[in-house]
Amino acid sequence: MKIKLIIGEKEELIEISENKTVKNLLDIIDIASETVVVKKNDYIVIDEELIEDGDLIEVIQVIYGG
Amino acid sequence: MNSCDKCGNLNIIIKKKQSGQKLCKDCFIKSIQKKVLKDIRKYDLLEKGDHVLLGLSGGKDSVMLLDILNSLKERNIIDLTAVTIDEGICGYREEGIEIAARNAKKLGVEHRVVTFNEYFGMTLDDIISKNNVKEGRRNACTYCGVFRRWIFNRVARDEGATRIATGHNLDDETQSIVMNYLEGNIQNLTRIGVKSETRSNRFTVKIKPLREIPEKEIALYVVARELDVHFAGCPYAGESFRAEVGNFIKELSNEHPTIMYSTLRGFDKIKPILKREFSQESIVGVCENCGEPTAARLCKACTFFKDWEDE
Ligand code: SF4
Numbered sequence: 001m002k003i004k005l006i007i008g009e010k011e012e013l014i015e016i017s018e019n020k021t022v023k024n025l026l027d028i029i030d031i032a033s034e035t036v037v038v039k040k041n042d043y044i045v046i047d048e049e050l051i052e053d054g055d056l057i058e059v060i061q062v063i064y065g066g
Numbered sequence: 067m068n069s070c071d072k073c074g075n076l077n078i079i080i081k082k083k084q085s086g087q088k089l090c091k092d093c094f095i096k097s098i099q100k101k102v103l104k105d106i107r108k109y110d111l112l113e114k115g116d117h118v119l120l121g122l123s124g125g126k127d128s129v130m131l132l133d134i135l136n137s138l139k140e141r142n143i144i145d146l147t148a149v150t151i152d153e154g155i156c157g158y159r160e161e162g163i164e165i166a167a168r169n170a171k172k173l174g175v176e177h178r179v180v181t182f183n184e185y186f187g188m189t190l191d192d193i194i195s196k197n198n199v200k201e202g203r204r205n206a207c208t209y210c211g212v213f214r215r216w217i218f219n220r221v222a223r224d225e226g227a228t229r230i231a232t233g234h235n236l237d238d239e240t241q242s243i244v245m246n247y248l249e250g251n252i253q254n255l256t257r258i259g260v261k262s263e264t265r266s267n268r269f270t271v272k273i274k275p276l277r278e279i280p281e282k283e284i285a286l287y288v289v290a291r292e293l294d295v296h297f298a299g300c301p302y303a304g305e306s307f308r309a310e311v312g313n314f315i316k317e318l319s320n321e322h323p324t325i326m327y328s329t330l331r332g333f334d335k336i337k338p339i340l341k342r343e344f345s346q347e348s349i350v351g352v353c354e355n356c357g358e359p360t361a362a363r364l365c366k367a368c369t370f371f372k373d374w375e376d377e
C-alpha cells in the first residue's frame with residue numbers, strides 16, 4: 001500500500017506493507033520515536049497507531065540537543 | 067481499544083510509559099497546565115504581584131512556559147516580561163528570536179532582545195573562535211551559560227523583576243544532577259533546584275516551573291496547542307559532556323521510564339544535606355569589575371575576560 005510521508009520540508013509517496021504501526025514505520029525510516037511527534041491525517045497519534053492505505057503521515061522532529 | 071482515561075475520547079495522543087495513563091488532546095493539555103500551576107503553588111514559586119522575567123528563546127520549553135505564565139498574567143496575578151538573549155550563534159539564533167518575538171506579540175507580552183555583543187563586545191561565535199586552539203569547542207556551553215546568567219541577572223535588576231523564570235524541563239534537570247555528580251562537582255549540585263534561594267539582594271530568585279515535565283511531553287504540548295516554536299538544535303550542543311549524559315539517560319529511560327523522576331526525587335531528598343555540608347554561599351560580595359554578586363573577587367564572567375587579557 002501507498003502512503004504520503006512528510007518529514008520537515010520533505011514530502012514523498014512511499015510503499016509499505018500492510019499492518020504496520022507508526023512505530024514500525026519510524027523503525028523502517030530509522031528515526032527514534034522519542035524525538036518526534038507524529039500526525040496521521042492531521043491528528044496526533046501514538047506509536048501503536050495502525051497505518052492504512054492512503055494515509056498522510058507527518059513526522060515532526062521535536063527533540064534536538066541543547 | 068485505546069481511549070482517554072478522563073473522557074473516553076478515542077483519539078488519544080499519549081500513552082504514558084511511566085504510568086500507562088492514556089489521554090486525548092484536550093485532556094492532555096489540561097492535565098499539563100494543571101500540573102505546572104500546581105507545582106507553582108506547591109513549591110511556592112510565585113506570589114501575587116510578582117514581576118516575572120521569562121527567558122524566552124523561542125524553543126519549545128520557553129514557549130510553553132510563556133503560554134502558561136500568560137494565563138497568570140491575564141488573571142492579573144503576575145506581571146510578565148519576556149527577554150530573549152541573542153548569544154550570537156550564526157545560522158541558529160536568528161530564527162529563534164523571530165519566533166520568540168511573534169509569540170510575545172501574539173499574547174501582548176512585553177518583549178526585549180538583548181545581545182552578548184552589547185554587554186560584552188563579542189558574540190558567542192567570537193568567543194569560541196578565539197578559544198578554538200587552546201580549549202576547543204567543548205566549552206561553548208560553559209561560556210554561554212555563564213554569560214547568559216550574568217545578563218539575566220543584570221536585566222532582571224534593570225527591569226525590577228522579582229523572579230527569573232526559565233523553561234528547564236525534567237530531562238535538563240536530571241542531566242544536570244547526573245553530570246555534576248559524575249564530574250564530582252558538588253558545589254554545583256548544591257545549587258540545583260526548583261527555586262534558587264536568595265543569597266544576595268542583587269540576585270533575583272530563579273524558578274523552574276517545568277522542572278517535573280519530561281521534554282517529550284513539552285514537545286507534545288506545543289504541537290497539540292499548535293504553538294509557534296523554533297525546532298532546531300544549537301550547533302554547539304552535541305559536543306558537550308552534558309549531551310553525552312543526556313543521551314545516556316534517555317537511552318536508560320526507554321527500558322526504565324521512571325528513571326528521571328526517581329533521579330530527581332532522590333536528589334531533592336539529599337540536597338538539604340549537601341547544602342548543609344558543602345555550600346559556600348554564605349559570604350557573598352560583589353565583583354570588583356562589574357558589581358554583580360559573587361563569592362570571589364571577580365565574578366565568573368569577568369574571570370573569563372581577565373584570562374583572555376592575560377594570554
Ligand atoms: S547548547 Fe550550549 S552553546 Fe548552544 S545555546 Fe545552549 S548553552 Fe548555549
Ligand SMILES: [Zn+2]
Pocket residue numbers: 070071072073074075089090091092093094
Ligand atoms: Zn480526554
Ligand SMILES: [Zn+2]
Pocket residue numbers: 353354355356357358364365366367368369
Ligand atoms: Zn564581574
